[in-house]
Amino acid sequence: MAKLWKRAWLMDKFGTFTAVFDIVLESDKGFATEYGAISYTNIDELLTLEKEVNVVFICTAIGLHAAHTIKAFKRNFHIL
Numbered sequence: 001m002a003k004l005w006k007r008a009w010l011m012d013k014f015g016t017f018t019a020v021f022d023i024v025l026e027s028d029k030g031f032a033t034e035y036g037a038i039s040y041t042n043i044d045e046l047l048t049l050e051k052e053v054n055v056v057f058i059c060t061a062i063g064l065h066a067a068h069t070i071k072a073f074k075r076n077f078h079i080l
Helices: 002-014 025-035 043-049 062-074
Strands: 019-021 038-040
């Protein structure tokens, strides 16, 4: 899914990509490498380990938006 949202490069103009999540590791590996980010295949792991992240940009499949948004919200992240 991360490759489908490659236009997120605009976000790089306003901040720094530090982590990328996708359930398919191959999908986000190149994206993460391009932006110097860490690649995760588990949303809970990303939200737990990335202490310096301020904003979470939800670009997962639409059926996962609510669950991922709630998880990020419960951990006090700003959400886009």
